[in-house]
Amino acid sequence: MKFRPSILAAVFVSAASISFAQDNLVKSLDANQSNNSKAGFKFSEVINLETTSIKNQGSSGTCWAYSTNSFLESEMIKQGRKPVELSQIYPARCAYIExxxxxxxxxxxxxxxDGGAFHDVINMYRKYGALPQSVYTGLNYGTSKNKFAEMAAVSQSVLQAVVKNPNGVLTPNWLEAYTATIDAYLGKVPQSFTYEGKSYTPQSFAKEVVGLNADDYVEISSFKEYPVYKKFTLLVPDNWSFDQVYNVKMDELTSTIDNALKNGYTVAWATDVSEKGFSWKNGVAYIPEKKYEDMNQGEINEMFNGPKAEMNITEDLRQLEYDNYSTTDDHGMHIVGLAKDQNGKEYYIVKNSWGLSNDYKGFLYVTKNFVKLKTTTLLLNKKAIPSDVRKKLGV
Incomplete structure (x- = not known):
């Protein structure tokens, strides 16, 4: 997942090869931000599960790696393990090779x-293991934050040359050349390393320190065009591996999240953040009752100055928004809790990977209606799924 040029064309160029400029993107998303929003909302925590620190993905489309690693770190906490700050760029680097x-x-x-999906991290963990952040930062060329545009352009040009196949037959060396390009920017993967006084390989580190089973995790989504409680291939551009997800009813997206949180499990959440009802600066996301184009200027100015009524969300509307490109696979984040506003309305507490620059220092409050309409996928532990849904899915 990463932002689509069809949605925010002014913000970026060539999504296939150039990473987005995060600072400009955030400004675009917050066109309707309010300076008084935080005073207008009074949130009280219902559930707030333990997680690791807020990260910043910089100018890279690697939200999927950041959000999934944050989720896995919380899974370690849930299992009673000491959480490790995992390298976000290691699974991204492995995914780039695949x-x-x-x-x-x-x-x-x-x-x-450089977009991807939650299952990419799980698949790379299963095949390549894991590294701590201290061992593999991906910052191999003098920057303090990710800045992937040049790497994306160069690596794509290598692959395009291979596909054009000027020799007529592929040599066995193209993969070595491509891998060397990626490693020149992100750094070579250590075959072994020392962590807290003990030597590991990426595979042994995943097994002995991280200690999670990749087979414990599943993805779910909800679309009317597919049979319910069956797997389907989610047709979004960043599902390059054509992995499948389980289909559930729309209301089961939120009931599953609720069940997970109540039982101490967090959830990785893929969604569309190009909506007018999403404000990163104000840390609030909802679905306005009235369409943005039908609002007057006064209503627009008040969008984030306190709780507002929302549109009724149906499965038909959810399907339509996906079909007409109103819902796209933009961004991955991490649901870590539940809160209520001053009117008793429930919001999910969401951890982002854009640093500490908003009203809630890296977190957002997102309504259940927003999640119902704009979710593309959820990743969670199979044990976190309600027992009746889990039985129907056969997991």
Whole structure:
């Protein structure tokens, strides 16, 4: 997942090869921000599960790696383990290699770029293990934050040259050349390293220190066009590996999140953040009762100055928003709790990876209606799913 140029064309160029400029993007998302929003909301926590510190993904489309690693760190806490600050860029780097293989095999007819999905991190964890952040930062060229545009452009040009195949037959060296390009920017992967006085490989570190089972995690979504309680391939550009997710009823998205939180489990959340009802600066997301284009200027000015009525969300509307590109697979975040506003309305507490720059120091309060309408996928532990839904899914 990463932001789509069809939604925010003024913010970026060539989503296939250039990472978004995060600072400009946030300004675009907050066109309707309020200076009085925090005073207008009175949130009280109902559930707030333990998590690790807020990170900043910089100018990179790696929200999927940041949000999933944050989720896995909370999974370690849930299991009673000491949480490790995992390297977000290590699974991204491994995914880039696999994505390059896929791109060449598909003769360029598949998504590239630095976007991805939650299952990419789980798949890379299963195949390549894990590294601590202290061992692999991905900052191999003098920056203090991710800045991936040049790497994306160069690596794409390498793969495009391979696909054009000037020799007529692929050599066995193209993957080595492509991998060297990625490693020049992100750094070579250590075959072994020392962590807290003990030597590990990425695989042994995942097994002995992280200690999570990749098979414990599933993704769910909800669309009317697919059979309920069955798997389907979510057709979004960043699902380059064509992984499948389970289909549930729309209301079961939020009931599943609620069940997870009540039982101490957090949830990774993929969603559309191009909505007028999403304000990063104010740390609030909801679905306004009235369409933005029908609002007067006074209503627009008041959008984030306190709780507002919301539109009724139906499965038909959810399907329509996906079909007409109103809902796109923009961004991955991490649901870590539940709160109520002064009127008793419930919001999910969401951890983001854009640093501490908003009203709630890196967190957001998101209504259940927003989640119902704008969720593309959820990743969670199978044990966190309500027992009746889990039985229907067969997991």
């Amino acid at each position: 994505k390059g293989r896929n791109y060449v095999r598909m003769q360029g007819a598949v998504s590239l770029g």
